[in-house]
Amino acid sequence: MIDAVERVTGRIRFSQDASLPGMLHAAAVRSVVPHGRIARVDTAAALEVPGVVAVVTGEDLRRLPGLRPVYGPQIEDQPVVALDRVRYVGDIVALVAAETPRAAQEAAALVTVEYEELPAVFDPLDALEPGAPLLHELEPERPHEGTALYFGIRPQFGTNCCNLFRIRRGDVARGFAEADLVLEETFRTPAIQHVAMEPHAALALWEDGRLTVWSGTQTPFNTRQILAGIFGLPVERVRVVVPPMGGSYGCKVFPRIEPQAALLAYVTGRPVKFVLRRDEEFVTLTRHATVVTIRLGLKRDGRITAREVRAYWNTGAYADCGPDVARKGGFGIVGPYRIPNVAVDSRCVYTNLPPAGAFRGYAVTQATWASESMMDLAADALGLDPLEFRLRNLLRDGETFATGETLHDVHFAECLERAAAAIGWEGPQRRELGDGRVRAKGLAVVMKGMTTPSRSEAKVGVDRSGQVTVYSSTVELGQGARTVLAQLAAEALGVPYQQVRVVDPDTDRTPFDNRTTSSRSTYMMGNAVRQAALALRERLLLAAAQRLEVEPADLELVDGNVRVAGAPASALTFGQLVEATGQEELVEHGEFRNQGGLDPDTGQGIASSHWHQGAGAVEVEVDTRTGKVTILHAHASVYAGQVVNWHTAELQNLGCIVFGVGSALFEELVYDQGQLVNPNLSDYLIPSFLDLPERMTHDLIERPGAEIHGLGETALPPIPAAVGNAVARAIGARVTELPLTPERVLRAIRARDGERG
Amino acid sequence: MEQTITVELNGERRALTVRTDATLLEVLRDGCGLASVRETCGIGICGACTVLVDGVPISSCLLLAPLADGCRITTVEGLSRGDELHPVQRAFIDQMAFQCSYCTPGMVLSAVALLAERPDPSPEEIAEYLAGNLCRCGSYPRILAAISDAARLMRQASR
Ligand code: FES
Ligand code: FES
Numbered sequence: 001m002i003d004a005v006e007r008v009t010g011r012i013r014f015s016q017d018a019s020l021p022g023m024l025h026a027a028a029v030r031s032v033v034p035h036g037r038i039a040r041v042d043t044a045a046a047l048e049v050p051g052v053v054a055v056v057t058g059e060d061l062r063r064l065p066g067l068r069p070v071y072g073p074q075i076e077d078q079p080v081v082a083l084d085r086v087r088y089v090g091d092i093v094a095l096v097a098a099e100t101p102r103a104a105q106e107a108a109a110l111v112t113v114e115y116e117e118l119p120a121v122f123d124p125l126d127a128l129e130p131g132a133p134l135l136h137e138l139e140p141e142r143p144h145e146g147t148a149l150y151f152g153i154r155p156q157f158g159t160n161c162c163n164l165f166r167i168r169r170g171d172v173a174r175g176f177a178e179a180d181l182v183l184e185e186t187f188r189t190p191a192i193q194h195v196a197m198e199p200h201a202a203l204a205l206w207e208d209g210r211l212t213v214w215s216g217t218q219t220p221f222n223t224r225q226i227l228a229g230i231f232g233l234p235v236e237r238v239r240v241v242v243p244p245m246g247g248s249y250g251c252k253v254f255p256r257i258e259p260q261a262a263l264l265a266y267v268t269g270r271p272v273k274f275v276l277r278r279d280e281e282f283v284t285l286t287r288h289a290t291v292v293t294i295r296l297g298l299k300r301d302g303r304i305t306a307r308e309v310r311a312y313w314n315t316g317a318y319a320d321c322g323p324d325v326a327r328k329g330g331f332g333i334v335g336p337y338r339i340p341n342v343a344v345d346s347r348c349v350y351t352n353l354p355p356a357g358a359f360r361g362y363a364v365t366q367a368t369w370a371s372e373s374m375m376d377l378a379a380d381a382l383g384l385d386p387l388e389f390r391l392r393n394l395l396r397d398g399e400t401f402a403t404g405e406t407l408h409d410v411h412f413a414e415c416l417e418r419a420a421a422a423i424g425w426e427g428p429q430r431r432e433l434g435d436g437r438v439r440a441k442g443l444a445v446v447m448k449g450m451t452t453p454s455r456s457e458a459k460v461g462v463d464r465s466g467q468v469t470v471y472s473s474t475v476e477l478g479q480g481a482r483t484v485l486a487q488l489a490a491e492a493l494g495v496p497y498q499q500v501r502v503v504d505p506d507t508d509r510t511p512f513d514n515r516t517t518s519s520r521s522t523y524m525m526g527n528a529v530r531q532a533a534l535a536l537r538e539r540l541l542l543a544a545a546q547r548l549e550v551e552p553a554d555l556e557l558v559d560g561n562v563r564v565a566g567a568p569a570s571a572l573t574f575g576q577l578v579e580a581t582g583q584e585e586l587v588e589h590g591e592f593r594n595q596g597g598l599d600p601d602t603g604q605g606i607a608s609s610h611w612h613q614g615a616g617a618v619e620v621e622v623d624t625r626t627g628k629v630t631i632l633h634a635h636a637s638v639y640a641g642q643v644v645n646w647h648t649a650e651l652q653n654l655g656c657i658v659f660g661v662g663s664a665l666f667e668e669l670v671y672d673q674g675q676l677v678n679p680n681l682s683d684y685l686i687p688s689f690l691d692l693p694e695r696m697t698h699d700l701i702e703r704p705g706a707e708i709h710g711l712g713e714t715a716l717p718p719i720p721a722a723v724g725n726a727v728a729r730a731i732g733a734r735v736t737e738l739p740l741t742p743e744r745v746l747r748a749i750r751a752r753d754g755e756r757g
Numbered sequence: 758m759e760q761t762i763t764v765e766l767n768g769e770r771r772a773l774t775v776r777t778d779a780t781l782l783e784v785l786r787d788g789c790g791l792a793s794v795r796e797t798c799g800i801g802i803c804g805a806c807t808v809l810v811d812g813v814p815i816s817s818c819l820l821l822a823p824l825a826d827g828c829r830i831t832t833v834e835g836l837s838r839g840d841e842l843h844p845v846q847r848a849f850i851d852q853m854a855f856q857c858s859y860c861t862p863g864m865v866l867s868a869v870a871l872l873a874e875r876p877d878p879s880p881e882e883i884a885e886y887l888a889g890n891l892c893r894c895g896s897y898p899r900i901l902a903a904i905s906d907a908a909r910l911m912r913q914a915s916r
Contacts, residue, residue, distance in 0.1 A: 197860055197893050
């Protein structure tokens with residue numbers, strides 16, 4: 001990595017390290033009830049605390065002229081501070097700004113709030129029952145208090161469903177009629193948390209009616225737009241600067257604390273920094289808990305005739321990007337299989353729980369858990385080997401997916417075969433070791449889309465000192481974006497990549513990019529950077545050709561020089577060439593777009609301009625006396641197209657496997673009447689050195705000339721499903737709910753024995 | 758209430774005036790500007806706030822600053838001499854043993870302490886010793902490799 005020394009010496013500065021002279025510190029007062037009207041807020045005691053400068057309540061917010069008090073990336077349903085009602089335990093009721101973090105926290109604890117409690121609902125199915133308490137009163141023409149932002153999403157007005165995404169392909173009734181066998185099962189996943197080690201941190205400053213926010217966010221341009229919306233400003237009057245992040249995994253997608261920091265800065269006229277405590281992280285954003293029912297029609301020969309899916313995504317109190325999660329999960333749940341008749345109803349549902357949003361794997365981990373567990377159930381019911389059953393049905397190049405799009409560059413079968421081979425699938429798939437220990441293997445395939453349509457722009461420049469600079473709004477969250485983009489520019493310009501500077505995203509300086517999500521950056525931004533760098537190369541060649549009086553074709557770029565091929569003495573440095581133009585810096589621009597989109601009522605169209613493809617395979621050992629699952633070997637095979645940087649690519653795969661292990665075996669947010677029971681790292685476990693599989697291996701599959709495929713997420717979703725399939729094989733019973741805790745495994749064993757007895 | 762403590766911080770004698778209820782983490786990070794000392798859990802689980810106190814890795818989020826009076830404190834800022842990195846830091850770079858690197862200072866310091874105690878640790882011993890240092894990015898396999906490499910290099914150098 002080009003910033004490796006900064007990182008090992010601790011010199012790297014994250015957004016939590018940002019500071020300004022005269023800066024205040026923020027703290028939040030949070031709701032202790034899951035649903036209620038705010039009857040009274042008493043801030044008197046808080047205002048007495050030495051160092052406190054302001055306490056802002058919903059009442060105050062309402063009284064500020066020209067402000068739009070609610071925001072949201074897809075539905076404007078989230079107040080900056082609760083206006084009259086709280087919707088989950090953790091909802092922000094008031095904000096405090098003080099001279100020190102301690103004073104802010106102390107004051108926040110002294111704000112007293114009286115609530116009139118309202119009935120609350122926590123389960124997405126309960127929330128859709130007639131008469132369930134409604135969280136929001138969405139209306140067709142007046143989505144909550146803001147402007148319509150229904151980008152192709154379909155709220156079910158008058159219910160808690162904030163998006164219903166459908167796929168309709170073929171005729172499922174006919175498909176089931178043709179089937180020899182119809183299976184149905186329901187699968188569940190819990191809410192989990194990202195636990196980025198660096199918390200959310202933002203610093204806001206108002207200067208001459210202009211707002212600047214330094215924030216660790218994956219979405220600088222969306223954040224700019226949303227802040228401009230709240231404060232009624234043109235976007236040009238808002239600037240978002242993004243320092244590197246100490247991890248995100250989706251939790252820093254879309255504004256989360258920036259509106260609150262900006263509001264306090266607006267009210268106090270001083271810079272305000274807001275850093276969340278760990279317990280607040282746990283109630284700020286989660287991964288959607290899901291309930292998915294799949295019905296599958298099968299022929300005896302292993303063909304699939306129909307698939308019907310009902311999926312419920314528990315998005316908590318505010319939609320955030322839940323509607324899109326339900327959409328991506330809606331087609332993700334179909335799986336990369338040849339199925340002529342498909343019907344999917346995927347619903348994003350409000351409940352009185354913390355909001356859920358983007359999470360590494362973006363809906364596909366939950367989708368794969370359901371879909372790939374179902375594939376094993378089907379293989380077992382047909383008496384087929386799970387590998388063989390999948391291979392018979394996997395989509396091949398040129399075949400059509402459930403969305404109607406034709407797939408190209410398809411490698412599902414190859415990924416799966418390589419993963420299976422890596423763990424020795426051919427050998428025994430199940431072995432009893434005596435004393436209750438059983439070893440078994442499991443497989444899963446993954447198909448994941450990339451944000452479509454979307455757009456990335458980049459600039460590449462060289463100055464009079466010969467310094468090459470990449471201007472890009474792709475954020476650095478540990479994936480090595482700076483390094484990979486530097487490499488792509490360096491390659492085109494013939495300079496060592498270590499000498500390329502990559503400017504941190506800054507909406508004033510770096511050009512537009514949709515966002516750093518969905519493993520799109522190396523491909524989308526990579527192409528934009530490459531284009532800009534190639535244009536700059538052309539310009540340098542032309543300038544040198546003129547001065548050296550040769551044809552551009554006779555020139556080559558080597559180590560920051562343009563020289564005549566075969567006559568290295570005849571050369572000009574990049575710096576000399578820039579100087580000759582009379583400019584300070586020569587800059588070229590590149591842009592890359594992908595096109596597509598889906599009809600929300602039929603799910604037909606282009607879901608993704610290309611597909612992330614992979615497979616996972618694991619061998620586990622289950623202690624059937626205790627229910628404990630140990631992962632002996634986990635392997636991920638991922639289609640990369642072309643690998644730009646093997647180091648960072650490998651780290652993405654390994655990191656995904658480790659993430660998958662946590663999700664498979666122990667990560668789960670536990671709520672009691674909407675109150676989170678485990679909001680700390682001693683009760684909510686993430687994988688440590690001692691939780692790793694004994695062996696972790698992976699493949700990156702390349703094809704000459706192929707498109708670069710992002711790798712940030714692909715290896716994660718198949719891991720929990722492969723572990724589930726291995727455990728089911730080991731114990732001869734299926735656990736349908738993640739995580740695979742000893743309690744759940746034991747319960748499944750007992751249920752199996754109960755049935756037999 | 759405040760109190761003045763004397764410490765040797767990264768090789769320099771310092772008198773620090775601290776609140777009696779301040780943690781060492783707060784003092785180092787906010788008071789001394791040592792941004793490599795980072796908080797994730799605040800309850801002694803994650804190791805992001807690890808510093809060496811008299812050579813022993815401790816969670817600075819749990820230690821009250823007054824209790825560090827008279828101690829020798831090392832943060833990752835004090836490991837390298839100018840441009841010359843500690844062998845553990847070198848090995849972390851060579852093995853690319855990080856992604857976001859938020860956990861890296863704590864990992865490096867724990868590894869330095871481990872190698873001072875046990876110059877030739879097995880992978881199991883490394884994993885055991887660093888069980889209190891979490892890496893959410895999952896760079897663990899590379900961290901293990903880096904520490905093994907560093908151990909070898911340091912043994913060779915001390916021969
Ligand atoms: S912050 Fe100190 S151990 Fe986690
Ligand atoms: S490298 Fe990100 S937490 Fe360890």
